[in-house]
Amino acid sequence: MEDDTGRPEVGRSVAEKLITKDKVVILGGGYSSSVTAAVAGVAQQNRLPFLINTGSADDITEKGFDYVFRLNPAASEYSAAVEDFLTTVVKPKTVAILYENSKFGTSSAKAFTESCDKLGIKVVLNEGYEHGGIDYKPILIKVKQANPDVLYMVSYLMDAALLMRQSRELKLTPKVFIGGAAGFTLPEFPQNAGQAAENVISATLWHETLPLPGAMDYFKKFEAKYKKDTEYHGAEAYAAAYVIADVLKRAKSFGPEDIKQALKETDMMTVFGPVKFVSYGKKANQNKLSPYVVQWQKGNLELIWPKELAKTKYVYPVNWLKVWGYE
Amino acid sequence: MTVFLQSLASGILIGGIYALIGIGMTLIMGVMGIINLAHGQLMMVGMYITYVLFAFLKIDPYISLLVSMPALFLVGVVIQRFLLNPLMKIEAILPENQVLMTVGIGMVLTEIARFIFSSDYKSTTTAFSSQVFFLGTISLNAPMVIAFVIAVALTLILFWFLLKTDLGRSIRATAQDKEAATLMGVNSGRITIITYALGAALVAAAGTVLLPIFYLFPDIGGPFTLKAFVITILGGLGSTVGAIFGGVTLGIAESLGATYFGMQYREMVGFVIFLLVLIFLPGGLKRLTKI
Amino acid sequence: MKRSRVIIAFIALALVLFPLVVKSDYYQHLVILALMWVVIGGSWNLLAGYTGQVSFGHAVFFGTGAYTAGILANKLGISAWWGMAFGGITAALVGLFIGWVCFRLRGPYFALATIAAGEIFRLIATTWESLTEGMVGIMILQTFRSKLPYYYLALLLAAASMFVFDLVMKSKWGFYFISIREDQDAAESLGINTTLYKNVSLLISSFFTGMAGAFYMNYMAFIDPHVVFSLHYISIMAILVGIIGGVATIWGPALGAFIMIGVQETFRSSIFGLAPRWVSQSHALVFGLLVMFVILYMANGVVGDWPKIKRLFLRRP
Structure with a gap:
């Protein structure tokens, strides 16, 4: 090692x-x-x-x-389940994509853009950013202007938290916020994004409630040993x-x-x-692995898609202003 | 219009913090004629002090200004007294020896922080972390506004100090003309120590008010060092008023650049302006404002 | 003089024989990296140490060289080895442009301008995806499985660069360079075209740094903008290599390169696994402290202050 x-x-x-x-x-x-x-x-x-x-x-x-x-x-396959969820449940017409300029971020965003073209979802905004920014409002306000049905973001932890916090501050309310795995599934994400993490959806590759041998066992052991979720x-x-x-x-x-x-x-x-x-x-x-879709619900990451595996029902549509404590 | 105004407001607010970072740098550059390439790293140290006070003693980040500023003042004294001033007496081939020393200092500060705190991200929350208020359609978040207000207040105090106190006048005199000041009886060794320490304390304050908005990890200093010298050159060396203009200009330029050119060009906007100013407007905005 | 020739011949022989004696790929890899840094550090030294133009932007040339090789392989489908021929040339062309912009400035302003230039180049390489693939980076297959071709190429490059630097510094140009460093205005009044000779120095310096970059592409077989245009890991490292070894000496940067790689690897591997694991976290810290120590107590670097060091150890109490 x-x-x-x-x-x-x-x-x-x-x-x-x-x-x-x-x-x-x-x-x-x-x-x-x-x-x-x-x-x-x-x-x-x-x-x-x-x-x-x-x-x-x-x-x-x-x-x-x-x-x-x-x-x-591969990165391009992370979003397969998300695409399925979108076409079945949300049925969006427009999507905005923000991604970190990194090897992972760029290839994920590229793949998602291609899927959108295939599914007939219009990409109204597609922009990369340099990791480590303080203020994402200039780009988020542009997203707000474009008013997409979906905001898809590929970001690492702290950028993900800031993006959500500042979306909340701008009252930016697409139908759904979707993260392309990476930062959005980490236990530190809700700690840093606070209220703004609630009901955010993300692609993921694994969840402890999946019917896999030893999955829950591993989750519990990890939690006991390191005092945090995995x-x-x-x-x-x-x-x-x-x-x-x-x-x-x-x-x-x-x-x-x-x-x-x-x-x-x-x-x-x-x-x-x-x-x-x-x-x-x-x-x-x-x-080859099938990815899944998770959603933050009351501070817990819940598996919501594919439907037959989900233990918890997805929250959709979301009244963001209420979730964010404005109303 | 909303897009423009929101972007502008964001730029001005962040510009206030930039100004606070830049003022320390401009003092140091003006008085000593060196670029302090450890500037952002000093800010990082200030942020870690704030973080430790918050995480272990539950002290509100804004109150810890009272600790982080004096602490970094001391760090500044030590650096200038024992690491930078001795170099003035050493005969070296390159006159940039002090600048290169600050590179080493920055590196060591970063690595010490990594050693103690690991590379993990840290962040703090305050009572108003997630509070927002609206000015028409423009959204402003509370920690950002507080940071801006504190930045303005500290700048005013600094002005008063530089204009009204003997020490402040000596610093200004040294910044304007070192030899003349020495002839007038200013102890330049002491002045450099105080200036560097003051610069460190100011950038620590910037770090402390930035922490609730942003987050913290050991390598955070580098990008802010770069911003600090962009601001300084933009505003004009040694000019505190210039640094404020420089900071706000950079904040607005970055923000509008991100909106109208694209987020990925945000950093580039600053550097391009910087090169243009360096070449076509040597002396920075100071030349235009004459202050 | 005789003695120094014997030493040079001995070092050269040792380096030529090294990979034949030490068969470990790992040690060969480290020496290859060190030899690459000999080229970069020496190039920086020619411009900064001898000519007095302290550049904080050598990553521009390194990255340009690396990307020349990478783009040739990636876009034109020809071997990245062509980059060894063209990398230096494109880097020198970029050098001319940088010189045109930055040589209007002196001292610390020049240093600042080169930092800005370096960051701008990094951001261009990141955003110009159709040419550079952006942050996805360029990945090729290494040509050789054995380390030997890379080793001898790096050795040849290092030797050639040092030979050229030595030749230049012994010529009339070298005299002009030093007079520019000592007092630019005086040099000007003596009739030396300072702008011309600053550009000459920059041209040679950027050429060799670009070659090193092209070599890096061929050897590492993977680059992205953050790796080859890095302010911290390339531009600043080039300076530190020069400072530790000794600026304005031919052998200084070469020694500095070996010290840098040596310290980094020794500590990163927890002093060959003998020390506890936390020691491995401290490699950058130790190097930073070493830099500070050298600036404070050996202002001219290990080679520059060699007589001083020798006195210190030879003096009997």
Whole structure:
């Protein structure tokens, strides 16, 4: 275990060290998409299997790297369930998209824009922003002017909280606020956004109430140990550890070829859902997972879609002014 | 029209805080002729002090101004006395030695903060964190307005200090003409220490009032250092009035830029104005206002 | 003089033999990074240390070089190695433009203008998505699996840059550069075209930094604007490398590059795993403290103040 500090060349240093000095047989991890991309290159070059659990930019599994496997779906697939929810429940005509200018943010927003075109939803505003702004009102007031049915945002934690807080201050009221996973599902989001987090909807990859073996158990254990809630990022890493353990058990030897073969043959159930690496479209060795939709209700993140799995009913339509304490 | 007014109002409010950040920098640049590249990092330290007082002693961020400002004043004294002033006596190839030292100081402050608090985001809430009031159709949030008012108040106090006290006059004299001031009997070593400390205290105040609006992590300083020198050059070196104009101008330009060019060009607007001013209006707005 | 030649020959031989003796990819990787920084630090030093124009914007040239290589591979589909040929040239062209804008200013104003230029370039690379792919970045496949080609290329680049810097500084140009640093007005009155020679210095400096950037693209095989146009990790690091080793010396920045990579890696790996884990968090802190210490007590860097250091250790109590 080593820390990659978020710089690609440091990520590379760590990977090189693990491969050549510590003689590891499989690499796992990768949170930031940029570092994951750099490490994927090292792994491929050294013919060492690399199991990614969070870095989600699409192109990482589209490079023909046959030693790189990804447990989480690609960024462009995060919003599939949200799209289903939108067309069934909200039936919007217009959408505004705001995204952080990062590898994850840009690829998610691009994918969502394409889906909207396909679904016949008009994108009235589509803008990126630099992470770390104080004041998002200049852009939010433009969104208000455009008056979309949906505001879709791809943001990390603090930007997500500020965007919602300032939407509330501007009385910006689309039919729904939707987050593209990342910051919107973290337990810190309602802590920082306060009232403004209520009833916000987000895409997610995991929820503790899903009928998956050990999901609730993992959630409770995590809560007991760290005194805070967990969500999909944690579940991904937890599941990745299980996959690696399973692979090492099944591999004929600890040689990279055998481990790669074992990874390819993976077909198991984890807290994160079924894991099986397949190749489709441009992607190779990609685990296919269906994403879900969650909503913050009374400070809890509840699974609301797909309908047959949801334990809680979605809140829609929302009277935002009432939720935000204006009325 | 609503869009324009809202954007303008946001820009002016944030500009007040920018001004407070810029005034400290302009004093330091005026008196010592150096760029303080640790300016934003000093603000970060002020913010962490505010955060600690809030998280552990439940002290309201605005009250902790009384702690964060004196604390950073002391930090400023130490930095100037033991790290920057000694460099004046050292013979070095590059005259920018002090500037490079501030780079090192900024880096060390950031890393110490990371060491103690980790890279996690921290934030505080106050009684009025989520309060909003409306001026016609324009929405203003309470912490932003309070921050603006405090910024204006501190600026007025600073003016009074610079204009009416002996110490303040000595600082102004040194800023205008260092050699003449020394000939007049001003102790320039002492003046530099007080100026740097004052600059640090002011930027700490900016950090403290910014915290309830924003959030905090160790690397927050860098971008604000950049903003601080943009403001200073915009307003004109050593000019406190200029720094206020510079701060508000930058706030408005960023805000309108974000609205009319796009959010992703927000930062670029500041730097482009900065380069244009540097080249075509050396001396900044000071040259236009003559103050 | 003889002795210094022996030392140079010894260092050169050691560096040539290093990857043949030390087979670990990890150590080879670290030396490759250090050699790349030798080029960047030396380039910065030519402009700042010798010519007195303290640039805070060398990331502009590094990034331009890296993106030249990246865009050639990404948009034109030709090998990123062409970037090694063109990266330096585009960086030098950008250098001319930066010089045209920033050389109107002196001292701290020049420094500030270069910071602004660096940030503007980073933001352009972020927003001009049709050309640069924006924050998605450019990812290519490395050409070689072995580290050796990269190692010797980096070594060659470092050696070539130091050779050129040495040559330039021993020529008439070098004399002009130093006189500009010492007193620009006096140089002007002696009939030296200061603007011209400042631009010459910048041109050479930006050319080699661009080459280093193109090398980075080929070697790391992934870039995005925050990585290669970084104020903190490129522009400021270039300065610190120069300061620690010693400005206005040929060997200073080279030594500084190795010190920087050495400190960073030693502490990041918790002193090779011997120290507790929290030590790994302190690598940047230690480096920052080292910078402060050097500025305070060795104003001319390790190489510049070498006689002073030698006296300190040789003096018997």
